Amino acid sequence: MKGRISRYVASFAALSIAAATPLLAAGPTSQDLLNDANTPGDVLTYGMGPQAQRFSTLAKVNVDNVKNMVPAFAASLGGEKQRGQEAQPLVYDGTIYVTGSYSRVFAFDARTGEKKWEYSARLPDGIMPCCDVVNRGAAIHGDKIIFATLDAHLIALNRHTGKVIWNKTTSDYQAGYSATAAPLIVKDMVITGNSGGEFGIIGEVQARNVDTGELIWSRPTIEGNMGTLKGQPNGMTGKLNASWPGDMYKTGGGATWLGGTYDPDTNLIFFGTGNPGPWNSHLRPGDNLYTSSTLAIDPDTGVIKWHYQTTPHDGWDFDGVNEFIPFDATVNGKAMKLGAKADRNGYFYVLDRTNGKLVNASKFVMQTTWANGINLKTGRPNYTEDGRPGAPSGTEKGKVVFSSPSFLGGKNWMPMAYSKDTGLFYVPSNDWGMDIWNEPIAYKKGSAYLGAGFTIKPIAEDHIGALRAMDPKTGKIVWEYKNKAPLWGGVLTTAGNLVFTGTPEGYLKAFNAKTGEELWKFNTGSGVVGSPITWEQDGEQYVAVMSGWGGAVPLWGGEVAKTFKEISQGGSLWVFKLPKG
Amino acid sequence: MGKQATGIGRRAFLAGGLVALAAPMPLSAAPLAKVRELGTLRVAVYKHNRPWSWAEPDNSTNLRGIDVDLAGAIARTLGVKLDIEEFTAGDDMATDLRNAVWRGGLLGFKPADIMMHVPFDRQLMVENDQCAILAPYYRESFAAACGPEQNDCDVPAPQYRGRRMAAAVATIPDIYLLSSFGGTLRSSVTHFNTGHDAVLALGTGQADVAVATKAEVEAAIFDMKNPAIHPRKRALEAMMSPGWDIGMAVKENSRSLGDAVEGIIGKMSADGQMKAIFGAYGVEWRPALSA
Incomplete structure (x- = not known):
């Protein structure tokens, strides 16, 4: 209540200063974005705050009344592009902005669901994205909605009209680059990562002027490559050949395909990096820095302040892009600035976010065959003997190794949430493993190739997906909710003691944040793989999520596919609230 | 006109495919x-x-x-x-x-x-x-070629040690150079986008030995018209693929x-x-x- 009043006062002050231009027409500033977690009347950032805790202070919908929640409206994205809706919506000034699969953006009236405008990027025929045609969300700043496209463009649209303001190529799609993550806006800069399915790319973080799209700095993630600042060289990432042989650092991987988070307290942005290439780890002895890591970067200069590598010398395609969420807690009587990451490799890491030192690491999945815990002194995994897939060689089919988690990870792209009220992280995870073997007679681009064969398979009778509440101080799992099909959507938690997440079976579900008791569910008609949000409008609390099955999971068949073979495709925004009266 | 007709034909064909999925039956179109x-x-x-x-x-x-x-x-x-x-x-x-x-x-x-x-x-x-x-x-099969610094291209492959090697990234020639002979050639491998580019590197002085497909080797040598670039005649020792x-x-x-x-x-x-x-x-x- 107090926050509300002071905000009104602040708006009034701003209005009287800039009397000529109404505040809402001007649009949110970088300062508004920083404050997003404290303004429940809007959702201005991917993650509902720069730290991406996905926590709302709203409690009008709570454990006692969530069972009464009903749809307010639904809005279809239309067309034939019913596929993989992984986006998180934004809400501002009576409008819901959401990105759709195939690089589309929609603006809907937040009260009625009526479509205001739609923008559909013209994509070249020739792009063949590796992992479906998803997009995870947009950014808002001033009069602009900014999003990334499958052909690696960054596009700013006028948020009132959907018309293009600027359109920049961030990397060359012809060389295998793509983009699917929501941009991060810090200090009037749009900060983005990159993605690419083909071998030979290297990860990069770029900062651009939000008004013009011009490049301010770039930071490659692989040691030996040069960063830039205002068009000038700005120092090498890491040290040349310290952890890569020969010229392999030029094609070493480490894509930053999931975007980043920002912590104003330490003035650091955090980006996770992807797996190293080539896939066969025996060809690239060394830690292969900074792949499968979290990087802390100074947003003003693009210089790396610290790094923490979750899977040194990654040989399992785990990659380490998962979001790093800053939070504060008291550990052993000491107030600490921390951050947490649930990694593809199955471990939940808590780091000191001022310096990247490991504080705590614990398993959040049923089984990790590749390592037996993380050494808290060295910060490195205790690798299991024989846990690493072998080097393909000769013409014989290699022995089959069982490895868990599978390369789709203990947790994939879908973001977790942190509740300031319960002090728990809510992690959307999956329990699955893979049989992996050398494939001596494989082909790629029409040529003989030494590949690896794999089959992903469940490791439990009753579930693959598991939503888990983790206590970051103890590393203990406080409760878990098991789901038959793999979980592939983001999580939201609220001061109403609630946790929301979607399932491929089509449900948006609400759980008691303290106990995990399932309190409410609604079937949206297609799989839910997007991230839910909540906001307040006209005195009522609303909850919204995208529905539309897709993403990387349906691309892999086998035993796992049985859990979702009846799920239909879709493409809709669903909005819920409590009935009036 | 021809293009338009193609489009209609293809749509009709796709529709036929959907029907076939719903109820398996042979397609009549020849x-x-x-x-x-x-x-x-x-x-x-x-x-x-x-x-x-x-x-x-x-x-x-x-x-x-x-x-x-x-x-x-x-x-x-x-x-x-x-x-x-x-x-x-x-x-x-x-x-x-x-x-x-x-x-x-x-x-x-x-x-x-x-x-x-x-x-x-x-x-x-x-x-x-x-x-x-x-x-x-x-x-098709894999082959090698040498530049002027490696006159004798037919030495046993481990003797290429110390020479600047070239291959296309993430191909068998790449894996061959990175992993064979105890990894002794690994640190001197330069990576290119294609096998043809790797062989061209012999002509620009960027590499001494290139490994690529036979067609890439022959075509690149032909394109360079440089008598100092010559193919290896013997098979590569311990090459993973016999050809296809x-x-x-x-x-x-x-x-x-x-x-x-x-x-x-x-x-x-x-x-x-x-x-x-x-x-x-x-x-x-x-x-x-x-x-």
Whole structure:
């Protein structure tokens, strides 16, 4: 209540200063974005705050009344592009902005669901994205909605009209680059990562002027490559050949395909990096820095302040892009600035976010065959003997190794949430493993190739997906909710003691944040793989999520596919609230 | 007018495919007759695959290469127009066959009647039963070439140690150089986008020894016209692949078209056309073992 009043006062002050231009027409500033977690009347950032805790202070919908929640409206994205809706919506000034699969953006009236405008990027025929045609969300700043496209463009649209303001190529799609993550806006800069399915790319973080799209700095993630600042060289990432042989650092991987988070307290942005290439780890002895890591970067200069590598010398395609969420807690009587990451490799890491030192690491999945815990002194995994897939060689089919988690990870792209009220992280995870073997007679681009064969398979009778509440101080799992099909959507938690997440079976579900008791569910008609949000409008609390099955999971068949073979495709925004009266 | 007709035909064909999915039944359309009726043969070739298929200049629609010329000869013999399009290679052949032949790309790449440059391999046929792999037209293998600093190209491969090596990233030649002989060549390998580029590096002084496919080696040497660049004559020790046949793919239900193409390739092999097409790019035509 107090926050509300002071905000009104602040708006009034701003209005009287800039009397000529109404505040809402001007649009949110970088300062508004920083404050997003404290303004429940809007959702201005991917993650509902720069730290991406996905926590709302709203409690009008709570454990006692969530069972009464009903749809307010639904809005279809239309067309034939019913596929993989992984986006998180934004809400501002009576409008819901959401990105759709195939690089589309929609603006809907937040009260009625009526479509205001739609923008559909013209994509070249020739792009063949590796992992479906998803997009995870947009950014808002001033009069602009900014999003990334499958052909690696960054596009700013006028948020009132959907018309293009600027359109920049961030990397060359012809060389295998793509983009699917929501941009991060810090200090009037749009900060983005990159993605690419083909071998030979290297990860990069770029900062651009939000008004013009011009490049301010770039930071490659692989040691030996040069960063830039205002068009000038700005120092090498890491040290040349310290952890890569020969010229392999030029094609070493480490894509930053999931975007980043920002912590104003330490003035650091955090980006996770992807797996190293080539896939066969025996060809690239060394830690292969900074792949499968979290990087802390100074947003003003693009210089790396610290790094923490979750899977040194990654040989399992785990990659380490998962979001790093800053939070504060008291550990052993000491107030600490921390951050947490649930990694593809199955471990939940808590780091000191001022310096990247490991504080705590614990398993959040049923089984990790590749390592037996993380050494808290060295910060490195205790690798299991024989846990690493072998080097393909000769013409014989290699022995089959069982490895868990599978390369789709203990947790994939879908973001977790942190509740300031319960002090728990809510992690959307999956329990699955893979049989992996050398494939001596494989082909790629029409040529003989030494590949690896794999089959992903469940490791439990009753579930693959598991939503888990983790206590970051103890590393203990406080409760878990098991789901038959793999979980592939983001999580939201609220001061109403609630946790929301979607399932491929089509449900948006609400759980008691303290106990995990399932309190409410609604079937949206297609799989839910997007991230839910909540906001307040006209005195009522609303909850919204995208529905539309897709993403990387349906691309892999086998035993796992049985859990979702009846799920239909879709493409809709669903909005819920409590009935009036 | 012809283009419009093609579009309608293809949509009708897709609709037929959906019906077949719902209730399995043989499709009545005869693909060869359809190609003749529409007057267009649509062929998919790999992007950046010199000397087989590439755009000159890069990113233009002017396609060149052995596969491009072969496709042209097939269309001519069938008496139809050639509609040829490049596509980007995926992570494996199953992806390429899906995108180029039997389903099409998710972003609008229309499935082709024929995809060139598909390994003629039994396992690949079994795993990809939505298409038919046929008409093997070349026997490919891996080879090496040397620049002026490595006069004797035929030494045992471990003796290349200390020389600057070149290969295309993430290919068998790359894995061969990075992993063979205890990894002793690993730190001196320079990576290129294609095997053709790797061999060209011998001419620009960037490398002393390049490993690539035989066609890439021969074509690049031919393109450089530099007598100091010479091929290795002996087989590479401990090379992982003994070689493979290259053919084409058509949709599973397009065997009538496939049969016609096999007939055309057979005739071109006998009358010297194959030799001439390959020879124009400096590549010696080697008939497929299974032809």
